[in-house]
Amino acid sequence: MKYAVKKLVQSAVILFFVSIVIFLAVRASGDPLQSLLDPRASDAQRAALSAKLGLDKPLIVQYGIFVFDALRGDLGNSHSSGRPVLEIIGEKLPGTVVLSIMALLIAILFTLLLGTLAAVKKNRAADRIVAVLSALGQSFPVFFVGIIAVQLLGVKLRIFPISGADTPLHYVLPGVLLGLCVSSSMALVLRNNLLAELESDHVKFARLRGLNERSVLFRHALRNSFSTVLSLSAFIFANLITGSIVIESVFAWPGIGELSYQAIMKRDFPLVQGIVLIFAILIVSLSLLTDILHAALDPRIRLGKEEMQ
């Protein structure tokens, strides 16, 4: 419980920093009056609009208003369509969430399979192959792999549809690619953790007790090492969001990633700001959730940190 509160406070601090970055970045865009007003406008008109938008107030008050509005769910209106930003994001959010969940499940599956295989067959062919695959996965731009997949499997062979999210078949390519993109960094972490775990005393003891290798591996070693992979949660979710922006723009996926690509192209400032805020909140709350879950499963996390300090 104490751990959960501590993590909650940490997340609040993180969101506070994030809100400052977003606020400052938008304010640094120069004089917003310039784009809104006629260049021939008089000083009185300038002052009037400035007062109306609250730009005449001190920066700290402006920041307060920004946070207050954001907390009420008011992120302003999109420049290009005039609709509230939150409404537009709300429409696209489910697409991204479904895709991300799918990709995460695929990533976990891949990580478990490849990481375990590599650790068990240490320094043998299978380990090498996993290492090569992971290095290739980390060095090829994921959007290029996406383009190849779209062109070969979609356009040429017509096995998979190439854009949109209408049928289950639409989910296959983007889901698998995003999953691969996330797991390429996780698999090696699992392998190395698992190797260390297999050398550890409690695993040796389990073997001495005469447990067969399979149950040693799955019930003792793998459980502990997978939980260390979970501790990378913030990193994993950040990876997932970055990947989804790129993958969605390749597959014209109706989600926030694709929306943000459109927003950049149209220079739709309030929309970009809203998307960044929503993504940051998503990452922070998801990693908060994983951390708490992780601590609930693994007492070393709850207790160990206190002792170390």
Place this chain on the structure above:
Amino acid sequence: MTNAVALKVKSVLDALRHVPKIPFAVVILFVLNGIFAPLITPCDPEQTALSDKFLPPFFMPGGSVAHLLGTDRLGMDVLSRVMYGGRISLFIAFLAIVAGGLLGSLLGVLAGYYGRKTDKVIMSLSDASLAFPSILLALLLSISIGSGAAAAIISISFLMWSKYTRTIKTEVVTLKRKNFVTASKLMGASDFFVIKRHILPNVGNVIIVMVSIEVGMAILSESALSFLGLSVSPPTPSWGQMISDGNKYFLKAWWISVFPAIATAVTVLAFILLGEWMKKSLGARDE
């Protein structure tokens, strides 16, 4: 003094004897190409020639030696653009790493050396940056300073700094407990002196290893940003943007996107492999 320098040079040469040759060669080639691209590219990378558009590479029917890797939809030479794109990648990755690495290492040293409150503040900042992927910062910067090389450099260095901070901090915390540091402090040395004389030289290796791994990541991030239109803008060539450009014509003219993709992958892979090797060899020498 000269003796010490000679020893240092010798140890570097010794280490280089076992360097993985192909990745090392690729990295050298990448750097040389980046520096000398304007002198060695066969064509002007921004020269359009509509009569020559979609020319295939020289080994395909209809290709010519004038455009070894073919031309794109505006008749620009793909080879020259790949070479110039490499120059942009090198430039952005280099500056991003210098900025991110310096800031991150400095904060890491401060957090590790002073501990307590300084440590807490710096570490919570670094946690916060993890929750804020560089792509989001690039999105924000595209609003404020506009997308371009500067925005890409800032976002990528923002991605980098917290890794340096974490790693360097751990190193410094162990160093601080070593006897020579305590002794130096007991003799009345100032914090600045201790950091300069005893801490920094000992974290140098760690920083070098991190840099060589991170260069690959920086190049990959730059290509993702330019793919999304968040880095340098056309006609300035960059790898990600060339891949995105070739997407629409893939079946008709695959070479527009395949060559920059291969260039990206080979370069990134070379840096990763070289980094892994450095990690092993420098790490082993420390022990």
